[in-house]
Amino acid sequence: MPQLRQEKGMALLLVLVVIALLASLLSEFAFSTLVDLRLTETYRDRTAAFYLARGGIEAGRIILREDRNNYDHPSELWGQGVPNYPVGEGTVSIVIEDLSGRFNLNGIADNKGNPLPGFHRFVALCEEVLDLSTEEASELASALQDWQNADPQFTSVDDSYYLQLEPPYARKAGALDAVEELNLVRGFDAEKVDKLKPFIRVFGDNRINLNTASAELLYAWQSSAAPGNVQIILEPADIQEIIEYREQQPLEKLANLDQVNGYIPSWLSAWQNAAVEGTVYRVRGEGQINQGIRAVEAIVEKNKQANRVKLVFLRVE
Secondary structure, three states: OHHHHHHHHHHHHHHHHHHHHHHHHHHHHHHHHHHHHHHHHHHHHHHHHHHHHHHHHHHHHHHHHHOOOOOOOOOOHHHHOEEEEEEOOEEEEEEEEEHHHOEEHHHOEOOOOOEOHHHHHHHHHHHHHHOOOHHHHHHHHHHHHHHHOOOOOOOOOOHHHHHOOOOOOOOOOOOOOOHHHHHHOOOOOHHHHHHHHHHEEOOOOOOEEOOOOOHHHHHHOOOOOOOOOOOOOOOHHHHHHHHHHHHHOOOOOHHHHHHOOOOOHHHHHHOOOEEOOOOEEEEEEEEEEOOEEEEEEEEEEEEOOOOEEEEEEEEEO
């Protein structure tokens, strides 16, 4: 009898062990199933959020296309953006920024390397933003000018410098496709590029919008020729008066400058190749459904005469 009771006890222990193992397996299976379910839901929500964000880009293009007056100012509908607009089970946010208030890096020289007025403006901008001497800023502008020179017969003094780097690379010999490409140009580094980023672009024409340009660029824009060959008409205090004016109302035409405190007629001569309307914009759309969030950023070029807003760059974040 004691032996029989011992055998029954072992059987009971074995049953308990088996039940514990099965419970553990079921628990692991349930947890794994729950994780897979959450991953599937997250993928579903992020996919739907992407389409909301992409739709935000198209909505932004429509907003810009419907803006048909002769000036562009952040007080207009496009400048207000669309925050957390409900769409179905999610929301979409749209932010539009006029990039025409920035300096176009591709406007410092033509494709043969001949300097344009933008060369001297970029020198002045580097002096203002990077706190460099004219000589130091000119070296940066010259390096960028050579980097873009597409003349097949042209050889830059910087060519050997680029080929000696690790890893080596060749000079672009063409227009910049992204602001970040400036990091590759001799003399520039991450710190300089980060400081310049709020003031520069690579898309659109070479004009600036006086309604959105920074004080630094407005001042630098006067330097359309080498020092000594151009007269600086507006002092920083005059630039500040313009900024304070446009904070209250837009410049609807260049002639509106005569309403700014301190205005003198010679101001107009300082704004060669300047306008009061934008031609290139950054549109950012962000979609959210539950915990799924996706963002899409686009650069678009606006042609009011053709009533067209062309997509020239798209990036999914």
